[in-house]
Amino acid sequence: MGDSLTNTAGHFFVTGDPLIIASDVAIVLVSLGIVFTLTYFKKWKWLWREWLTTVDHKKIAIMYLISAILMLFRGGVDALLMRTQLALPNLGLLSAEHYDQIFTTHGTIMILFMAMPFIFAMFNAVVPLQIGARDVAFPYLNAISFWLFFFGALLFNISFVIGGSPDGGWTSYPPLTELQFDPGVGENYYLLGLSISGIGTIATGINFLATIIKMRAPGMTLMKMPLFTWAVLGTCIIILFVFPVLSVALALLLIDRLFGAHFFTMMYGGNPMQFVNLFWIWGHPEVYIAVLPAFGIYSEVVATFSQKKIFGYKSMVASIMAISIIGNLTWVHHFFTMGAGPAVNTFFSISTMAVAIPTGVKVFNWLMTMYRGRITLSLPMLWALAFIPAFAVAGATGVWLAEAPTDYQYHNTYFMVAHFHQALIGGVVFGMLAGMYYWWPKMFGFKLKEKFGKWAFWFFNIGFYVCFTPQYILGLMGMQRRMYTYTADMHWTALNFVSTIGAYLMGIGFLCIAAQIIHSLVHMEKDLTGDPWGGRTLEWSLPSPAPHYNFAVIPQISDRDEWWERKRRGEQDALKPRPEDIRDIHMPKNSGVPFLMGVCFFIAGFGFTFGWIAVGAAGLVGVLLCLAHRSLDQHPDHDIPADEIRRTEAALGRL
Amino acid sequence: MRPSWWKLAFTLAAGAGISLLTSGCGEEIRVFQPAGPVARSELELIWLQMGLTAVVILPVILLLAWIVIRYRNKPGNPAPYQPEFAESRTLEIIWWAIPIVIVGILGTVTWHKTYALAQSPSPSKEPLKIEVMSLNWKWLFFYPDQKIATVNYAEIPTDRPVEFLLTANAPMNAFWVPNLGGMQYTMPGMVTALWLQADKAGEYYGHGGNFTGPGFAQMQFRVVAKPQSDFDAWVRQVVNSAPDMTQADYDKLTQPGHLGELSFSSYPEGIFEKTVMDEGGMYMEHDRAMLGNMMPHS
Structure with missing residues (x-):
């Protein structure tokens, strides 16, 4: 009995590898530290009332941002482990099995649990303020989205200490990921973690689409909308087209694994190629889901820090919409080599290259926005400027990869690895960092200090090129992705070593950002103006951070750069509320149910991961109860009395 | 602080360059060492795509550097400042047209090669x-x-x-x-x-x-x-x-x-x-x- 218990525990908890034991210890210590701190400072109630139950988009944005930065850390550690293993030939730091798990979690975390929450942090922090709304269209659903993301990510992340991580690659191609070749629970973690957070993502897409369509301030026609909001609109459209496809693909594979179906097995008429299609019908547009918001951020940042109107606004809008449509028609370029034939390959080569057209137009328009402007090199602008050469190169290599004949040589090699890291880091990460620095004062009420930020910028940027430039050549030399080691006679050593140095420089860059945040927290410099950068759009007309209800009185909009135009005409005060215009404001109540629903989903996911159908079903019953609670709730909202609003506004010096 | 930064960047760039040269001179960059008509045909397209995309990205990078240097927000910068200059139909037509032309050329070549490479490279010989x-x-x-x-x-x-x-x-x-x-x-x-x-x-x-x-x-x-x-x-x-x-x-x-x-x-x-x-x-x-x-x- 005792023996079998130890045995079960041995399978349940991953043991043996010193790296994992060290992580176990670290996790236990950090958790104890958090519990102790919260108890010692009597913060449990505060945590529950202010954060876990909030439906306020501004607080949800902060929770997304913290999650994204934590996941950037986790994914970054994975990356450094891989780069260390590959620094020299035949290293034994990681076994093949461990390396396979790490590249799988690195990719999955960076795309789904780092990039996605980061863009949602920006959506939440900015969109309602930018369009003059008091919250998103469905604040309660917004909280559900966050908690589904959070518990999906948690489920995925505990895999490496309980049960074992997935190891089939972030693309998770069957039949490798079917039971026949991959009997462990790791793949189930992947499928369930992504499914749960995917539901949240679809809800976010619906939420922001509705918000942007229905909740703009009077006078803000579509063609007066700020470009970041336009980019979010395009992103939401893509999310609604493609995330359900991912959900279906994951669900079918899960049914194969849990209940012995044959959607993607080789036998009994299953077809693994169908998963590859479904995966990339989501997977390629996912790149645009991540990069369009970054494009939106660049448009805001470049205009603000050049003190100039965005150049070619209509072209910019057309480009966003073109990308969000053409982006859905390119997925086959991920598997030209699967043998679909020359007609299919030609079509998808050209459709893929076509995406470069609107993207190129955007780059020229950003350049022309700066032309004859007045450029201030603050941190957000530095990251936006660094984006342009990085993305120009990534875009060029993207065009090369798009052409089927040459893709046959680049496919699945380090050339391709270098390309998509350059696109996703240079495009998305740079953009999210620019956005974080830009809107940080609006989100938190204080600015980040420049000192460590500049260090971070240079370390990260130099490291970025040192890391990925050699990888292009490694690919042309024949090095495949997902190789956990190589032999010295391949002559790949020098380039791999340089690449590893670059990765560590990027790691130092990340630590500098962490140092910058801590430094700025300790030596806090409050932003009392609400408009620290000389902003152009509506969010900068509000105090930092904005009050709970955002706008005491919803403003009337007449220009694209409303705030900038008001400032130019000396009419800033016209955007402040007049006491007689202030009315009671109808706002949603906080609720713990979205959090509990996330917990229930987590229980369900954990149960199904281990094939414990009863636990899984119990979790789903919990989800249904949460839904029922919401349906039967007669009073989900409340009124903030006008007097209270007048007092708040007066305290902010706005009356 | 700045000079030491440049030194670091230079050292790293030089290191990267040297390792590229030492590893790149030989035959190890296999895609660039075609030993038959298929690899050669693919390499031809690689040269073409490199050339045509360089037509866009090199000017972009140079233009970026020039604009950032010229239009810095410094007191007494004599460069013109036109905060309302936000539209130019001619310019926009130019940069909608350039990528369309490039994609058109590359698309045509891709089309031909994709079909050609699906066939025997030497149809007259017995495979x-x-x-x-x-x-x-x-x-x-x-x-x-x-x-x-x-x-x-x-x-x-x-x-x-x-x-x-x-x-x-x-x-x-x-x-x-x-x-x-x-x-x-x-x-x-x-x-x-x-x-x-x-x-x-x-x-x-x-x-x-x-x-x-x-x-x-x-x-x-x-x-x-x-x-x-x-x-x-x-x-x-x-x-x-x-x-x-x-x-x-x-x-x-x-x-x-x-x-x-x-x-x-x-x-x-x-x-x-x-x-x-x-x-x-x-x-x-x-x-x-x-x-x-x-x-x-x-």
Whole structure:
């Protein structure tokens, strides 16, 4: 009995590898530290009332941002482990099995649990303020989205200490990921973690689409909308087209694994190629889901820090919409080599290259926005400027990869690895960092200090090129992705070593950002103006951070750069509320149910991961109860009395 | 602070440059060392795409540097400042047009090459047929006309097109010999085709191109190209000296693991087609059509 218990525990908890034991210890210590701190400072109630139950988009944005930065850390550690293993030939730091798990979690975390929450942090922090709304269209659903993301990510992340991580690659191609070749629970973690957070993502897409369509301030026609909001609109459209496809693909594979179906097995008429299609019908547009918001951020940042109107606004809008449509028609370029034939390959080569057209137009328009402007090199602008050469190169290599004949040589090699890291880091990460620095004062009420930020910028940027430039050549030399080691006679050593140095420089860059945040927290410099950068759009007309209800009185909009135009005409005060215009404001109540629903989903996911159908079903019953609670709730909202609003506004010096 | 930064950047760039040069002079950049018409045709397109995309990205980077230097927000900067300058139909037409033209050119070339590379590179010459099967974690080659088989290496005659018919008896992989041309997936229950040809005699590196689990990193193989007469001699040698492959030998090969290079003077008849059918091909019309002329019972 005792023996079998130890045995079960041995399978349940991953043991043996010193790296994992060290992580176990670290996790236990950090958790104890958090519990102790919260108890010692009597913060449990505060945590529950202010954060876990909030439906306020501004607080949800902060929770997304913290999650994204934590996941950037986790994914970054994975990356450094891989780069260390590959620094020299035949290293034994990681076994093949461990390396396979790490590249799988690195990719999955960076795309789904780092990039996605980061863009949602920006959506939440900015969109309602930018369009003059008091919250998103469905604040309660917004909280559900966050908690589904959070518990999906948690489920995925505990895999490496309980049960074992997935190891089939972030693309998770069957039949490798079917039971026949991959009997462990790791793949189930992947499928369930992504499914749960995917539901949240679809809800976010619906939420922001509705918000942007229905909740703009009077006078803000579509063609007066700020470009970041336009980019979010395009992103939401893509999310609604493609995330359900991912959900279906994951669900079918899960049914194969849990209940012995044959959607993607080789036998009994299953077809693994169908998963590859479904995966990339989501997977390629996912790149645009991540990069369009970054494009939106660049448009805001470049205009603000050049003190100039965005150049070619209509072209910019057309480009966003073109990308969000053409982006859905390119997925086959991920598997030209699967043998679909020359007609299919030609079509998808050209459709893929076509995406470069609107993207190129955007780059020229950003350049022309700066032309004859007045450029201030603050941190957000530095990251936006660094984006342009990085993305120009990534875009060029993207065009090369798009052409089927040459893709046959680049496919699945380090050339391709270098390309998509350059696109996703240079495009998305740079953009999210620019956005974080830009809107940080609006989100938190204080600015980040420049000192460590500049260090971070240079370390990260130099490291970025040192890391990925050699990888292009490694690919042309024949090095495949997902190789956990190589032999010295391949002559790949020098380039791999340089690449590893670059990765560590990027790691130092990340630590500098962490140092910058801590430094700025300790030596806090409050932003009392609400408009620290000389902003152009509506969010900068509000105090930092904005009050709970955002706008005491919803403003009337007449220009694209409303705030900038008001400032130019000396009419800033016209955007402040007049006491007689202030009315009671109808706002949603906080609720713990979205959090509990996330917990229930987590229980369900954990149960199904281990094939414990009863636990899984119990979790789903919990989800249904949460839904029922919401349906039967007669009073989900409340009124903030006008007097209270007048007092708040007066305290902010706005009356 | 600034000079030391530049020094660091310079040192790193120089280090990267030197390592590129030392590693890049030789033959190791295999995609740039084509040994046959397929790889050469692909390399031609690589040069074209490099040239045409450089037409856009170099001006962009130079323009960016010039604009950032000229329009810095410094007191007394004499450069013009026009905060309302936000539209120019002419300029916008120019940069909608440039990428459209480039994509048009590249698209046309891609179209031609994609169709060309799906055919034999030398249609007038009689092709050699080789059936390739990826296993966990090794490569198995069958020569249906010579009735021999090899593991983890293949020999081919020079100046003669080779049609590789690809399948897998394991998770999906890809067959890649960069000096000879691009890769194609090997999939269980399916047959894909890849045309390659070697002009130059030599030994070429090949590797699996799609991850198939823990043994993937060692899925390397050699392709040896030699004149037809030498190739024939090699076939005779294999026929005369190598052992037969029995069904039991084949079953053992399909078990996960690594092996060195092996040669077999014969193999169970129809084993390639049978594997394709057994691993799922029986459900696919495409495979039945592809294998139609080889299948005794179809």
